[in-house]
Amino acid sequence: MTTEVPSGPVARRLSFLDRFLPVWILIAMSVGLGLGRLLPGLGNALVEVTVTGISLPIALGLLVMMYPVLAKVRYDRLDTVTRDRRLLIPSLVLNWIVGPALLFALAWIFLPDLPEYRTGLIIVGLARCIAMVIIWNDLAGGDREAAAVLVALNSVFQVLAFSLLGWFYLSALPGWLGLEQATLDVSVWEIARSMLIFLGIPLLAGFLTRHLGEKAKGRTWYEAELLPRIGPFALYGLLFTIIVLFALQGDAIISQPLDVARIALPLLMYFALMWAGSMVTGRAVGLDYPKAATLAFTAGGNNFELAIAVAIATFGATSGQALAGVVGPLIEVPVLISLVYVALAARRFFPQPAPAVGPAVSPEGNARV
Template identity: 50%
Template sequence: MAETDISRPADQASAAADLEKQQYVAPACPTRDRLGPQSAFKSLGLLDRFLAVWILLAMAIGIILGNFVPDMQRALDRGKLVGVSVPIAIGLLVMMYPILCKVRYEALHEIFQIRRVWVQIGFSLVVNWIIAPFFMLALAWAFLPDEPELRAGLIIVGLARCIAMVLIWTGLAGGDNEYCAILVAINSLLQMVLFAPLAVFFLDVISGDNSPGFSYALVAKSVGVFLGIPMGAAVLTRTVLRHRLVLGPRLYDGRFISLISPLSLIGLLFTIIVLFAAQGKQVVHQIVSVVRVAAPLAVYFAVIFAVTLFVTYRLGFDYPVAATQSFTAASNNFELAIAVAIATFGENSDQALAATVGPLIEVPTLLGLVYVARFVARRVGWKEGLVL
C-alpha cells in the first residue's frame, strides 16, 4: 500500500509529461498576452493598424498608372522571371524575406516529433487540397455558368494554395508562425506535384473546358523562386547573425527583426501597385466581369475561413494553431495563379483577369477576418493548449 502511494505521484508526473509531449502548443504567451487586452485595432502597430488604407491606396495607384501612363503594361513585361514581371518578382521576394527571418527553423525538428502536429497537418491537407478547391469549383459553376473563361480563372485561383500572404495574416492575427512555416513548406512542395494534374482534372475532366495543358516546370519554378529564394536567404541570415554570435539572439530578435519588418509591408504594397498597374485597363474596362468574379471569391474566403475556425475550435485546437489553419485554408496564392493564367491563356485573357481580381477581393477580406479571429478568440475566451 505504501509503495502504491509513493509511486502514484511519479506515475502522475510521467503521464503528465507524456501528455505534454503529445500536445502542440505555440511557443509563446497565452492568448490574452498574444492578442492583448485592448482592441484588435489598437494592439496593431501603426503601419499594420492602417493596412487596409495602404492596400486600397496601392490598388488605386496601380489602376491609375495602368490606365493613364502610356505603355505601362509593355514596360512591366520587358523583363520576366518565371513568367512574372521582374518588378512583381522583386516585390514578392522583399515581402517574404522579413517574415521568414522570424521563423524558428532550429526548433522545427522538435515540433515534428510531436504526434499532435501530424494530426493538424493531416487536417490542413484535407481542407486545403480537397475541400477548398472543390468548394471553389462549385462556386465557379454556380456564379459563372455562362462564362467558361472567367470560370477557369476562378478555378485556378482555388487550386493555388497560399505560400506568401498567409504568413502576414497569421502574424497579424496572433497565429503560430512556426506552424505556418511548416504548412507553407508542405503546400509549396505539393503545388509542384499536384497543381498541374488537378488543373487538368478540374478544367478538362470535370468542367469539360478543354483548356491547354499546364506546365509542371512553370509551377515548380514559381514556387522555387518565390518561396525557395527568400526562405534560403532567411535561414542563412538567421544562422549567421543569430546563432553564430554575429549579433546573438537578443540583438537579432530585437533590433534586427524590428529593422527589417517594415520591408514586408513595403514589398506587399509595391507588389499590389505593380500588379494592378499591369492589369488596370482590364479591371476598369470589364467592370461587370470583375463584379461577377468578385462575388464567388468573397463567399469563398468568408465561408472557408468561418468553417475552418469553427471546426478547429470544436476539435480543441489552441488559438494560434486554429488561426493559422483558418488563414491557410482561406488564402490563395494569387501570384502563382496570375502567373499560370498569363503563361497559359495570355495576358489579355479573361482567365488572367479573373486571377487578377483575386487579390482585389482577398486582401481586404482576409484583413477583415484578422479582426474577426481576434474578436472571436477574446469573446469566447479561447485558451491555448486544449487537448483533442
C-alpha cells in the first residue's frame, strides 16, 4: 500500500498555466481567426484532411487534449459513481431532455428568419459534451471519476438517440407546431464512429497508462512523477484544437459579424442557463461540490466536434449550419472558462466532501500543494 496525502479544495491551487489559461485561449482564438482570415482556403483544406469522415487535425488535437486528463482518473473508484442516482438521473434528464429542448426553443426565438443557423444550433443542442468538458471539470476541481462516467454515459446515449432526436426536433416537433421542418441524414454508425474516436481512444489510452504505470512503479510514483510529465499536453491539445476550429471559418466569422452575433446570443443564454440550472440542481439534490461541478459542466457543454462534423457532412463545409457549429466553441470556450472561476467561488455554498486521498494534480499535471 502506498502512502497518500490528502487533497481537496484547500489543496487545490491554480498553477501558472492554469491562472493564465484565459490568456492562452484568447491568443489561440485570435491566431485561429487570423489564419482563417489571411488564408481563406485554409478552412476547406482542414476539412478535407479527414479519416473516414472525421477531421484529422481536430481529432488529433482532441485526442492529445483528453488523454492526460483521462490518465488521471482513478478507475478503481468508478463503481462509487455508477451507484450514485443523485448524480446519474439528473445528468440524464439535463443532458437528454432539458438541453436539447432549451436550445431548440432559443433557436426558434432568436433565429426564426434564419433557418440554416437555426438548424445548426439545434444540432449543437443534440450533441452532448464528451471532450472539452473533461478540461473544464478538472480546472474547476470537479470529480474526475464522475466526469469519466458521465461522458461515457453521454456517448452511449449519443449513439442511440442522436438520429432520433434529430428527427424529432428538426422534423416532427416543428411539424406539430406548424413551423418550418428540416431533415438530418446521419447514420448510427457515423455517430458511433465519432464516439469511438473522440472518447474511446483516449479513454483506453488513459486506462492502460494508469494500470500499467501503477503496476510497474506504484501509485505514488505514477501520480507524483508521471502525471506531471504528460499533464501539459492537455493544454497543448486544447490550444491546438481551438486554433484549428477557429481557422475553419475565420474568414466567415470576421466577415459576417452580425450573423455571428445573432448566433451567439441564444448560445450565451443556453450555456448560462444550463450551467447555472445544473449547479442549482446539484445543490438541491444534495451533491457535494465536486460532483455538482461535474454535473454542471457535463450538462452545460456540447460536443461541438460531432455537431460540426454532422453539419459539414450533411450541409457542406461553407453552409450556415456549419458556421453555427463553429460559432458554438467560439462562445462555449470563453463562457465555460469564465464559469470555472464562478464555480470555484461557489464552493462555499456546498457541503464539504470527505477528504479524498492521493496527491491533487492540476490539469497540467503539476501536483497541488
